[in-house]
Amino acid sequence: MRNLKRLKFGIYLKLLCGILYRSVIIEGRYLDEILRKLYSELLNSTDTFDAEKGAGQDLLAPTIILRDPRARISATSNRGNLISALGEFCWYMSGSADLEFIRFYIPKYPPDGINGSIEDAYGPRLIGTGEFGRSVRQIDRVIDRLKRKPDTRRAVISILEPSDLEPGRSDAPCTTALQFIRRRGHLHLVAMMRSNDAYWGFPHDVFCFTLFQEYVARSLGVKVGEYHHFATSLHLYDRHVREACDYLDEGFQNPTFAMPKMPSGCQKENLSAFLKVEERIRKGLITSADQIVLPEYWYDLSLVLLRCADIRFKRGMKFLDNNFSKIKNNFYKNDLPPSGWSEINVILDTEGKDECHSRNTRRRRLSASCVRRRLCWRRAGRPQMPVVGYRSASRPITVGARSMAV
Numbered sequence: 001m002r003n004l005k006r007l008k009f010g011i012y013l014k015l016l017c018g019i020l021y022r023s024v025i026i027e028g029r030y031l032d033e034i035l036r037k038l039y040s041e042l043l044n045s046t047d048t049f050d051a052e053k054g055a056g057q058d059l060l061a062p063t064i065i066l067r068d069p070r071a072r073i074s075a076t077s078n079r080g081n082l083i084s085a086l087g088e089f090c091w092y093m094s095g096s097a098d099l100e101f102i103r104f105y106i107p108k109y110p111p112d113g114i115n116g117s118i119e120d121a122y123g124p125r126l127i128g129t130g131e132f133g134r135s136v137r138q139i140d141r142v143i144d145r146l147k148r149k150p151d152t153r154r155a156v157i158s159i160l161e162p163s164d165l166e167p168g169r170s171d172a173p174c175t176t177a178l179q180f181i182r183r184r185g186h187l188h189l190v191a192m193m194r195s196n197d198a199y200w201g202f203p204h205d206v207f208c209f210t211l212f213q214e215y216v217a218r219s220l221g222v223k224v225g226e227y228h229h230f231a232t233s234l235h236l237y238d239r240h241v242r243e244a245c246d247y248l249d250e251g252f253q254n255p256t257f258a259m260p261k262m263p264s265g266c267q268k269e270n271l272s273a274f275l276k277v278e279e280r281i282r283k284g285l286i287t288s289a290d291q292i293v294l295p296e297y298w299y300d301l302s303l304v305l306l307r308c309a310d311i312r313f314k315r316g317m318k319f320l321d322n323n324f325s326k327i328k329n330n331f332y333k334n335d336l337p338p339s340g341w342s343e344i345n346v347i348l349d350t351e352g353k354d355e356c357h358s359r360n361t362r363r364r365r366l367s368a369s370c371v372r373r374r375l376c377w378r379r380a381g382r383p384q385m386p387v388v389g390y391r392s393a394s395r396p397i398t399v400g401a402r403s404m405a406v
Ligand code: 5HM
Pocket: 051, 052, 053, 171, 172, 173, 174, 175, 195, 196, 197, 198, 200, 201, 202, 205
C-alpha cells in the first residue's frame, strides 16, 4: 500500500515536472515561420529573469530547426535585417574585432561608450588573426577535417573560451560552439549558445551562422542540410515586447523567401575578394557599381552594402538609383520588400543626425492583441496561447534532410 502511494506520488511529480519544464522544439522551413512560433512562445513564457542587461522572460533550452538555411531572412519590415546581418557577417569573416567596422552597419552595436577593439569579438576566433592571442583558423580547420573525414564529429568551432569567464571580464561571447556534421550528403550545422536575445541577436545569429554553413557546404561540394539552434536561455527583454507584438501583428509572411544560392565549389577566393570590396565601400573608396568586379552572387551582396554606404555618405538619389539598378538577382531587386531596404533608414535614423528618406511606419503602440496576451499570462501564470508547431519529442537530425535540395 505504501509502495503504491509512493509510485503514485512519483508519477504525479514526473507529470508536474513535464508540464513545468517541457522542452520546446520549434521547427520551420523559413525564418518567419520560426520567429512567429518563437515570439508567441516567449510572450507566454512564465520563466522570468532580471539580469544586468535587463529584465524579461525566457525559454529554457529550446531547440530550433530551420529546414531551409537559405530562408534566413525575415520578409517583414520589423525583422528584415539584411544589411545589418550582412555587415556582421563581413565583420566576422574579416577577422575584425574593431567596433568602428561593425558600427558602420549597426551604429548601436554594444558595448555603449567603448571604442576600439573588443576581446569577445568572434572574428579573431574564427579566422585566427592572432589578435588577442587567437591564432587558430577555425573555419579552415573545420573544412579540412570534414574533407579528410566526412563522418567526423570533431568539426567544431569553439567560440567561448575559459578565459572569457574570468572575473573582471565585462562581456563574454554568447555562442559557445558551432558544430558542423555531414550526413547523407548534407551538411548540417548545430549552433550552441549560452544566452540569446530573441529579438535582436537571434535573427542576426541565424543569418551569419547559416551563411557559414552554406560557405562550408559549398567548399565541400555537399548540399546544405538543416540548421539547428540551441540556446540555454533564449530570451525576450521587456523592452522588446512591444516590437515582438508588432511583429506578430504584421501577419504571415512569404514562405518562398530564400536568399539566392551561393555558387558551388570553394568560395575562399571569392569571399576574400568580396571582403576587399566591402572594405573599400565602407571607407568610401567605391561609389559606383562599375568599380566592382565579382561573380554575380558576391557582386549583388556588395551592392547591398554599397546601398547602405550611399545612404550613409549621403550621395543622393542619383547614386542610389544607379547602383540599385545594377543588382542582378530579383531577390534583392523585386522580392525584397521595400521595408527590407527601409531598414537602412531605420538603422541610420537611430543616430538621430542622418537625414533619412521614408521613416519606418511601424506602430509604436502596444497592439490590443498583445496587451491581451500579456495580461493573460500575467493573470493566469500559465501559458494561454496554443502555439502550433512546437513538439516535445526529440528528432534525429537527418529526418527530412533527404528531401532537401539546397
Ligand atoms: O548577460 P549576457 O552576457 O548573457 O548578455 C549578452 C546579451 O547579448 C544577451 O542578451 C545575449 O543573448 C545577447 N547576444 C546575442 O543574442 C550577444 C551576442 C554576442 O556574443 C550574440 N547574440 N551573438
